[in-house]
Amino acid sequence: xxxxxxxxxxxxxxxxxxxxxxxxxxxxxxxKKDWMVIEITDNGxxxxxxxxxxVRDPFCTTRTTRHVGLGLPLFLEAARRCGGDLVIQSxxxxxxxxxTTFRHSHIDRAPLGDITGALMAILLSEHPVDLDYCHTxxxxxxRFDSSEIRKELxxxxxxxxxxxxxxxxxxxxxxxxLINEREERPLSP
Amino acid sequence: xxxxxxxxxxxxxxxEAQKDLSVRTQTGTRIIVGMGTCGIAAGAREVMQAILxxxxxxxxxAHVETxxxxxMCAKEPLVDIEQAGKSRIRYANITPENVPRLVEExxxxxxxxxxxxxxxxxxxxxx
Numbered sequence: 001x002x003x004x005x006x007x008x009x010x011x012x013x014x015x016x017x018x019x020x021x022x023x024x025x026x027x028x029x030x031x032k033k034d035w036m037v038i039e040i041t042d043n044g045x046x047x048x049x050x051x052x053x054x055v056r057d058p059f060c061t062t063r064t065t066r067h068v069g070l071g072l073p074l075f076l077e078a079a080r081r082c083g084g085d086l087v088i089q090s091x092x093x094x095x096x097x098x099x100t101t102f103r104h105s106h107i108d109r110a111p112l113g114d115i116t117g118a119l120m121a122i123l124l125s126e127h128p129v130d131l132d133y134c135h136t137x138x139x140x141x142x143r144f145d146s147s148e149i150r151k152e153l154x155x156x157x158x159x160x161x162x163x164x165x166x167x168x169x170x171x172x173x174x175x176x177x178l179i180n181e182r183e184e185r186p187l188s189p
Numbered sequence: 190x191x192x193x194x195x196x197x198x199x200x201x202x203x204x205e206a207q208k209d210l211s212v213r214t215q216t217g218t219r220i221i222v223g224m225g226t227c228g229i230a231a232g233a234r235e236v237m238q239a240i241l242x243x244x245x246x247x248x249x250x251a252h253v254e255t256x257x258x259x260x261m262c263a264k265e266p267l268v269d270i271e272q273a274g275k276s277r278i279r280y281a282n283i284t285p286e287n288v289p290r291l292v293e294e295x296x297x298x299x300x301x302x303x304x305x306x307x308x309x310x311x312x313x314x315x316x
Contacts, residue, residue: 006234009224010226013225013226017257071226117237121237122255124237124254124255126256152199156203156210160206161250161252162205164241166198166199
């Protein structure tokens, strides 16, 4: 996939399919140590040890409509070719955590891309799911928790056109502050 | 400060949205975009973004929702349009470039775009 945010969207969609009601997304970009960490934790139904071992295989899927599932193997390959890895921790009935690491400056590391679009796609999911999102670039932090917003909205759904436009605006604004953080950093000699 | 301003804005939006909530459930339009691995790889996220942009530009108020894979992976990106009292129409292989025409024909003029449509599902009550 051309962008890391597409892999993230894919994992978020897996979490929704696993019945998660809350998903934590942590993106840490440490430019000094030259690492990027993407960690996604959900409270879905989790996976057995046997499934965790099989899930890296592109020909493994829980679906019955076809016999291949590519989400995790593609993400694993993306991480490995950038000197990183993908680690899965999961407890049946409790949830799953997928931690992916990348060498930040690696030439093969895809850009994060349109993360706002990925988050919007999940916030507009037909299954209501809350996202606790935290993106850091060195000392810059953007945090967004949709459960706070849902509480404030009472009976109005996140997909309401007025709310949807507001959400999009808030996410774009938050991510833009991080871009500034990156650009203001003096270039290393 | 920015955060506080946003919460104030949100409260205002809630008040406005609650007023038209009951009207919307009877007359509303739902646009459903497939967002499984197959959809994502075929460009469903970009299609969703294009739909949001087009709706905003034309000031059309419609609900946009995403769903997982429905099993027609080769036909992704799939976009369903459901309007109260009408059958739900499923469109296949939609690209962001197709979106303005889809919105114009289906939502504004009320015509199904036959060449892109692949199915008609029975009308059901919009939630």
